[in-house]
Amino acid sequence: MAKATIRILRYNPEGDAAAPAHQDFAIDVEPTDRVLDALNHIKWYVDGTLTFRRSCAHGICGSDAMRINGVNRLACKVLMRDVGSRVTVEPLMGFRVIKDLVVDMDAFFAQYRSVLPYLINDSRPPERERLQSPEDRERFDDTTKCILCAACTTSCPSYWANEEFVGPAAIVNAHRFIFDSRDSAPGERLEILNNREGVWRCRTIFNCSEACPREIKVTKAIGEVKRAILYRQST
Amino acid sequence: MLHGDLDGLEDLVVAEYQTHEHDVLVIGAGGAGLRAAIAAAAEGVSVGVVSKSLLGKAHTVMAEGGMAAAMANVDDRDDWRVHFADTMRGGQYLNSWRMAELHAREAPDAVRDLEAWGALFDRTPDGRILQRNFGGHKYPRLAHVGDRTGLEMIRTLQDKGTHSGIHFHMECTVLALLKDGERVAGAFGYDRERGRFRLLRARAVVLATGGIGRAYEITSNSWEYTGDGHALAYQAGAALQDMEFVQFHPTGMVWPPSVRGILVTEGVRGEGGTLVNSEGRRFMFDDIPENYRAHTAASPEEGWRYTQGDKNARRPPELLTRDHVARCIVREVREGRGSPHGGVYLDIAWIREKLPNAAEHIRKKLPSMYHQFKQLADIDITKEAMEVGPTTHYIMGGIRVDGDSQMSTVPGLFAAGECAAGLHGANRLGGNSLSDLVVFGKRAGEYAARFAREHGAATVDTDSVDAAARQALEPFERNGSGEGPYQVQHTLQEMMQELVGIVRREEEIVRALSCIGELRARAERVAVPGNREYNPGWHTALDLPNLLTVSEAIARSALERRESRGGHFRDDYPEKDPAYGSFNLILRKGPDGEMSITRESIPEMPPELKQIIEENK
Numbered sequence: 001m002a003k004a005t006i007r008i009l010r011y012n013p014e015g016d017a018a019a020p021a022h023q024d025f026a027i028d029v030e031p032t033d034r035v036l037d038a039l040n041h042i043k044w045y046v047d048g049t050l051t052f053r054r055s056c057a058h059g060i061c062g063s064d065a066m067r068i069n070g071v072n073r074l075a076c077k078v079l080m081r082d083v084g085s086r087v088t089v090e091p092l093m094g095f096r097v098i099k100d101l102v103v104d105m106d107a108f109f110a111q112y113r114s115v116l117p118y119l120i121n122d123s124r125p126p127e128r129e130r131l132q133s134p135e136d137r138e139r140f141d142d143t144t145k146c147i148l149c150a151a152c153t154t155s156c157p158s159y160w161a162n163e164e165f166v167g168p169a170a171i172v173n174a175h176r177f178i179f180d181s182r183d184s185a186p187g188e189r190l191e192i193l194n195n196r197e198g199v200w201r202c203r204t205i206f207n208c209s210e211a212c213p214r215e216i217k218v219t220k221a222i223g224e225v226k227r228a229i230l231y232r233q234s235t
Numbered sequence: 236m237l238h239g240d241l242d243g244l245e246d247l248v249v250a251e252y253q254t255h256e257h258d259v260l261v262i263g264a265g266g267a268g269l270r271a272a273i274a275a276a277a278e279g280v281s282v283g284v285v286s287k288s289l290l291g292k293a294h295t296v297m298a299e300g301g302m303a304a305a306m307a308n309v310d311d312r313d314d315w316r317v318h319f320a321d322t323m324r325g326g327q328y329l330n331s332w333r334m335a336e337l338h339a340r341e342a343p344d345a346v347r348d349l350e351a352w353g354a355l356f357d358r359t360p361d362g363r364i365l366q367r368n369f370g371g372h373k374y375p376r377l378a379h380v381g382d383r384t385g386l387e388m389i390r391t392l393q394d395k396g397t398h399s400g401i402h403f404h405m406e407c408t409v410l411a412l413l414k415d416g417e418r419v420a421g422a423f424g425y426d427r428e429r430g431r432f433r434l435l436r437a438r439a440v441v442l443a444t445g446g447i448g449r450a451y452e453i454t455s456n457s458w459e460y461t462g463d464g465h466a467l468a469y470q471a472g473a474a475l476q477d478m479e480f481v482q483f484h485p486t487g488m489v490w491p492p493s494v495r496g497i498l499v500t501e502g503v504r505g506e507g508g509t510l511v512n513s514e515g516r517r518f519m520f521d522d523i524p525e526n527y528r529a530h531t532a533a534s535p536e537e538g539w540r541y542t543q544g545d546k547n548a549r550r551p552p553e554l555l556t557r558d559h560v561a562r563c564i565v566r567e568v569r570e571g572r573g574s575p576h577g578g579v580y581l582d583i584a585w586i587r588e589k590l591p592n593a594a595e596h597i598r599k600k601l602p603s604m605y606h607q608f609k610q611l612a613d614i615d616i617t618k619e620a621m622e623v624g625p626t627t628h629y630i631m632g633g634i635r636v637d638g639d640s641q642m643s644t645v646p647g648l649f650a651a652g653e654c655a656a657g658l659h660g661a662n663r664l665g666g667n668s669l670s671d672l673v674v675f676g677k678r679a680g681e682y683a684a685r686f687a688r689e690h691g692a693a694t695v696d697t698d699s700v701d702a703a704a705r706q707a708l709e710p711f712e713r714n715g716s717g718e719g720p721y722q723v724q725h726t727l728q729e730m731m732q733e734l735v736g737i738v739r740r741e742e743e744i745v746r747a748l749s750c751i752g753e754l755r756a757r758a759e760r761v762a763v764p765g766n767r768e769y770n771p772g773w774h775t776a777l778d779l780p781n782l783l784t785v786s787e788a789i790a791r792s793a794l795e796r797r798e799s800r801g802g803h804f805r806d807d808y809p810e811k812d813p814a815y816g817s818f819n820l821i822l823r824k825g826p827d828g829e830m831s832i833t834r835e836s837i838p839e840m841p842p843e844l845k846q847i848i849e850e851n852k
Binding site for chain 2: 012014033034043044051054056057060063117119133137140141144147176177180183
């Protein structure tokens with residue numbers, strides 16, 4: 001056991017809601033505890049009102065993205081020994097804070113829905129499955145790993161500056177259909193992403209790629225979409 | 236004075252709640268709930284979906300291995316009959332044979348539906364959906380995407396659902412089902428963000444709330460799994476069945492302590508991973524059940540060939556059913572042959588003796604496992620063995636339903652997925668859960684839509700709604716005078732793990748029942764500080780009655796079944812007793828409010844199904 005201080009940016013919307021403020025919690029942790037375990041410890045034994053989202057607790061549902069020492073991470077995938085004995089935990093930037101570490105994801109999901117994130121193919125499927133070669137399938141493998149945690153979008157300076165920007169996560173989810181050999185509407189999505197709040201707001205800063213807990217090459221995927229738009233316009 | 240003060244009083248005094256009306260209300264937004272909602276919407280009725288968490292975060296997302304369906308893409312000897320026989324054998328013949336038949340017949344089309352909606356699958360060289368080996372399945376049968384099949388399934392259904400005109404109530408918890416006489420009339424709950432009550436009127440309700448893993452200390456399940464659907468149905472008068480059958484997955488992480496219980500996919504063993512004790516012995520070869528001997532490899536060499544796709548080889552004993560593998564691990568640990576942290580070793584690194592590019596192969600086939608151990612345990616699974624032990628994973632028991640329609644014993648109330656019983660009998664085969672979700676989710680949605688069309692609007696009894704609202708707010712009124720909800724929850728989890736876990740005996744179960752009584756009294760006195768806006772303590776306080784109901788159901792059934800079968804192992808009755816093979820244990824809320832237990836005979840299987848089982852012995 002070692003001592004650690006967890007500094008949490010807290011906000012309570014009720015009554016005369018005060019501005020968000022940091023609060024320190026000194027607790028005992030194991031070096032192998034995750035930041036999520038530290039937050040649970042505080043909630044269970046110190047302050048039962050501490051609020052954060054979590055579901056699966058092993059990095060696949062994408063509920064517990066938050067800013068840990070200034071960097072977007074999943075709390076269930078960061079070990080205490082890797083963040084030091086003083087850890088600052090804050091909600092994702094760029095979204096309205098509902099309470100403590102819980103942010104309003106409505107705008108994020110709306111942007112995601114705006115890129116038509118579903119297969120479009122009006123031809124009748126064959127009696128068995130549609131065929132897809134392993135190479136065609138590999139083409140968009142990386143972007144299907146997305147867990148919609150919003151770590152990329154909320155690490156993007158272009159998004160901070162302009163919340164109308166569709167954001168990296170939505171582009172990643174468009175990418176998987178644009179490059180899916182079974183989809184018949186890539187043009188429609190490219191048109192959506194070619195508008196003024198689409199891919200051209202991306203300044204290739206790479207924050208998104210660094211923030212992605214799934215190690216998706218987000219900036220690369222955005223670049224591929226940009227090139228697909230240019231290629232389409234030139235043909 | 237209520238703590239939520241004006242908000243709360245306003246709700247109660249004028250008895251007005253934010254009200255929604257749907258033809259079909261689906262409670263739960265995992266694989267089964269979303270599939271039910273899509274099916275109901277396709278029937279042209281209005282559909283609402285309630286989920287405790289955000290859309291797309293449900294426990295289904297964690298499924299790794301794949302979904303079982305006899306598509307015969309990899310081995311053309313497979314067909315639904317073999318899948319049916321495998322499922323029945325795995326379930327020790329306590330399954331609803333009708334559900335096992337429908338599931339085996341319809342799973343291939345259910346996979347193809349997902350594919351048609353854009354789901355990604357790994358492919359065979361000629362472009363068909365690839366299938367992999369899994370425990371208890373005779374042929375490679377699991378359609379999959381690496382080890383993230385559940386994520387792909389939930390995303391596909393979520394995307395399909397959001398443009399099917401379905402109304403989603405995200406981060407909303409249901410407190411009670413509402414009835415109009417015998418039939419269901421909707422549900423009553425609250426939104427977690429604001430803490431405001433919601434009245435959800437419906438002509439038919441589908442429960443798809445998943446499992447009960449959070450009643451145990453060591454579990455692979457996410458926080459949502461508090462037995463809500465089981466408890467809601469039970470309180471509404473529906474019957475539960477087979478609640479003694481809890482699946483302890485043999486391979487959960489055991490170290491470090493913070494991640495104890497997190498799942499290590501069966502896919503590791505499917506790719507050739509071996510289970511080894513501290514003496515370096517592959518102990519699974521020492522205990523092969525008689526009814527599986529003919530299907531099991533005679534040597535490690537034959538087992539390896541099986542994992543590499545040799546159709547003439549039989550599977551290694553590591554791929555025996557989960558109940559058996561879990562018990563063998565417990566035996567090794569109890570008899571002093573365990574690993575340093577109380578598990579055994581799961582070794583995939585050894586395949587470097589067989590494959591030149593083993594490390595790369597492992598990272599490609601099992602990427603999530605590679606990262607999970609690297610990040611959380613500082614173990615490189617391409618070089619070292621993992622330490623694993625059993626973790627509470629799944630409940631075979633649940634709401635008793637009609638095999639065809641998925642309707643419970645309450646008219647208009649349907650159930651699908653893990654919260655429903657029948658398909659898996661005494662033990663579930665890996666891969667049969669994801670297919671269960673889509674096969675029976677679809678059926679539940681279709682039959683619920685039909686029920687809604689054939690029945691008029693139901694009337695909601697406002698007194699029972701007000702009573703539920705008052706009861707839900709009680710923890711605020713006790714602020715300062717009672718203990719917190721987390722302590723009660725933790726005590727329950729430790730107690731269930733200790734007394735009604737993987738190895739059970741009568742005196743321990745009896746003790747568990749008396750503990751549950753005491754915990755119920757404590758739960759009724761818990762106090763919660765703060766107010767109704769997104770208050771985790773309040774949410775936990777409202778989960779407790781459900782956790783206690785399912786814990787009692789498990790304990791009562793476990794006490795009654797004086798034999799060992801499938802997921803239920805009694806140290807005091809270690810053998811299977813044929814007399815217990817002909818009935819299911821049924822639980823209902825008695826007229827006195829107490830839980831009553833009865834035995835109901837399993838209907839006679841039609842001769843053509845019997846013959847299939849004979850032919851596949």
